[in-house]
Amino acid sequence: MIAGRAGIVGTGRVARALALGLGDRSSSVPMMWGRTPGHVPEGGGVLAARSLEELAEQCDLIAIAVSDDALPQVVDALAQAEHLRPDTLVFHVSGGCGAAILEPLRNRGTRTSAIHPVMTFTGNPELEVERMAGARFAVTGSDGEAARQSRAIVEALGGVAVQIAEERRTLYHAALSHAANHLVTLFAGATRALHAAGVEHPEALVAPLVRASLENSIAKGFDALSGPLMRGDLNMVRGHLLTLESDCPEVLPAYRAMALATVDELERRGKAPAPSPLRVALSAS
Numbered sequence: 001m002i003a004g005r006a007g008i009v010g011t012g013r014v015a016r017a018l019a020l021g022l023g024d025r026s027s028s029v030p031m032m033w034g035r036t037p038g039h040v041p042e043g044g045g046v047l048a049a050r051s052l053e054e055l056a057e058q059c060d061l062i063a064i065a066v067s068d069d070a071l072p073q074v075v076d077a078l079a080q081a082e083h084l085r086p087d088t089l090v091f092h093v094s095g096g097c098g099a100a101i102l103e104p105l106r107n108r109g110t111r112t113s114a115i116h117p118v119m120t121f122t123g124n125p126e127l128e129v130e131r132m133a134g135a136r137f138a139v140t141g142s143d144g145e146a147a148r149q150s151r152a153i154v155e156a157l158g159g160v161a162v163q164i165a166e167e168r169r170t171l172y173h174a175a176l177s178h179a180a181n182h183l184v185t186l187f188a189g190a191t192r193a194l195h196a197a198g199v200e201h202p203e204a205l206v207a208p209l210v211r212a213s214l215e216n217s218i219a220k221g222f223d224a225l226s227g228p229l230m231r232g233d234l235n236m237v238r239g240h241l242l243t244l245e246s247d248c249p250e251v252l253p254a255y256r257a258m259a260l261a262t263v264d265e266l267e268r269r270g271k272a273p274a275p276s277p278l279r280v281a282l283s284a285s
Contacts, residue, residue: 011040
């Protein structure tokens with residue numbers, strides 16, 4: 001149980017899920033404030049703050065759930081709140097930033113941290129509260145006590161805290177973006193090439209293969225690799241490059257880049273000669 005009242009700055013998907021999750025586990029109804037009047041949900045188990053100043057005065061815990069671009073502005077405005085309590089824990093939920101961006105608030109005497117839920121928010125707060133239970137949360141505290149309090153919040157939400165050092169926060173976020181965002185791009189490229197090959201419903205054709213590959217990758221890591229690169233099938237790879245160049249050239253750069261990255265890993269693991277003939281073929285213009 002979280003003692004006191006939680007305050008949520010922001011009214012978007014993450015903000016609403018946090019309001020519901022923290023409200024269910026707090027001794028008081030959470031308070032929410034957004035920069036756009038009227039965006040606080042009515043009858044959603046939250047109190048609408050009339051101002052950021054009121055939220056700062058009334059809340060013992062403040063979560064900032066706004067876009068990355070808006071974060072510095074909100075931090076500065078909150079740091080100027082006259083009645084901000086020195087013992088308040090203030091955290092943001094951005095993945096790419098650590099606690100350093102909250103330094104103006106720390107200078108006011110508050111505890112500060114970054115608590116990033118590693119999941120996708122779709123706008124269904126009830127479902128997302130369920131998903132947060134068991135999800136990982138990347139925690140970066142400005143000091144030991146802030147980190148401890150942040151872990152307690154994660155535990156109250158049913159999640160698992162993973163400590164990320166301040167100086168590694170951007171690397172952490174780059175890894176998440178590489179896995180999640182680029183997977184979407186790869187899938188889009190594959191379906192585009194299948195469409196060019198005459199497949200009417202390419203998503204339906206490739207989806208089972210992609211799902212199985214993802215599940216195998218989670219279970220086995222790089223050992224789940226299969227296909228012509230693993231087998232060293234040079235002629236097949238050359239054929240891929242030629243047909244992509246002629247029939248679906250917009251997919252070729254991504255195919256080449258990912259194939260080279262795969263060869264890099266094969267060489268590092270001693271599963272391909274260095275330099276590999278595959279590398280020569282893939283590097284040729």
